[in-house]
Amino acid sequence: MNNEKTKSIVTRLLSAAGIAVNGNNPWDIHVYNEDFYSRALYQGSLGLGESYMEGYWDCLRLDEFFYKILRSNLDKSVRKSLRLKMDILLARVFNFQRPARATRNGQRHYDAGNDLFQNMLDKRLTYTCAFWDNATTLDEAQENKLDLSCRKLQLKPGMHVLDIGCGWGSFAKFAAEKYGVTVTGVTISKEQVALGQQLCAGLPVTLRLQDYRQLNEKFDAIVSLGMFEHVGPHNYSEYMKVAARCLKDNGLFLLHTIGGNETSAFTDQWLNKYIFPGAVIPTIRQIGQAIEGIFVMEHWENFSVNYDKTLMAWYENITANWDKLKSRYDQTFFRIWKYYLLSCAASFRARHSQLWQIVLSKNGVPGGYHVAASRENSPLTYANTIKP
Structure with missing residues (x-):
């Protein structure tokens, strides 16, 4: 999928939660690296968090950003990555808290x-x-x-x-x-x-x-x-x-x-x-x-x-x-x-x-x-x- 298509999907998903890209509300995000969109879409929560750590995007009120995502159940709309499915399978089989x-x-x-x-x-x-x-x-x-x-x-x-x-x-x-x-x-x-x-x-x-x-x-x-x-x-x-x-x-x-x-x-x-x-x-x-x-x-x-x-x-x-x-x-x-x-x-x-x-x-x-x-x-x- 090309970058513009990925950007369009992520922007649309965020919009459904009331979050704008480069908007004026404190819960809106500001994107500084276009790779953010693919990281967020294909790597889920891990990509979202790591791209934040690396300065790809920022938000004045992260707490409100996440509140809107969670209240809209946006986290469930993004399909789980193959890596996450493998992690879940391993966690069910192995005791990671021995x-x-x-x-x-x-x-x-x-x-x-x-x-x-x-x-x-x-x-x-x-x-x-x-x-x-x-x-x-x-x-x-x-x-x-x-x-x-x-x-x-x-x-x-x-x-x-x-x-x-x-x-x-x-x-x-x-x-x-x-x-x-x-x-x-x-x-x-x-x-x-x-x-x-x-x-x-x-x-x-x-x-x-x-x-x-x-x-x-x-x-x-x-x-x-x-x-x-x-x-x-x-x-x-x-x-x-x-x-x-x-x-x-x-x-x-x-x-x-x-x-x-x-x-x-x-x-x-x-x-x-x-x-x-x-x-x-x-x-x-x-x-x-x-x-x-x-x-x-x-x-x-x-x-x-x-x-x-x-x-x-x-x-x-x-x-x-x-x-x-x-x-x-x-x-x-x-x-x-x-x-x-x-x-x-x-x-x-x-x-x-x-x-x-x-x-x-x-x-x-x-x-x-x-x-x-x-x-x-x-x-x-x-x-x-x-x-x-």
């Missing part, structure tokens, strides 16, 4: 550099969706999320809590300070463990460099915030069995995960290559099948629109702090990170992606499950909290 590969996948993203995340995230380094009700800042919204998570787990002083995928220890530190519990966290990121141990110094918190499949000890409660996306469909059942063997019979397990509307064996090609290698977004059906016969589902909430606001806050932070980072990270890296944050924000805004918090028990909570309305209604009050 222990050795899972470690490499995780380290590629989470070991990118602590300075990057310190300049992007809240003061506690919470790399998961914040809850924005009654919050005006990212710090407040993340503390809302951490507090709600503790209340959903019905934490009491003296409990021992397992944090699967603990990051830099934000939940562990908060729960130890505010709810008087001991926390053991596991992650596969060396950088997270190193900094997290410093941040949690002096508290009853232990952070370990360990794959979740190696866990075999009992805890009063288990939390996993934003880690299940890296588990992979081949391992969902094993993950739930590990959580069950580590949870005491009367304990609660809080699973906080991004969720998808349609089951897929593979994630977006560009995100898989440049941001989250091997990550797969689970669906309700997949989670339901994984917990069947192992856990009782006590509570399920969707906070998806909160992730839009969280990602936009991270983007604003990294943009505001770019002068502190640009000596170590080049302009291509900045374009990658911008594309990642804004395209993901659009996915939640368009309701293509969800954010779920799911409370599970092993035997069903006698008399039914409930969430404390506030920390004052929880077993540990502000007056009894451990000071940082």
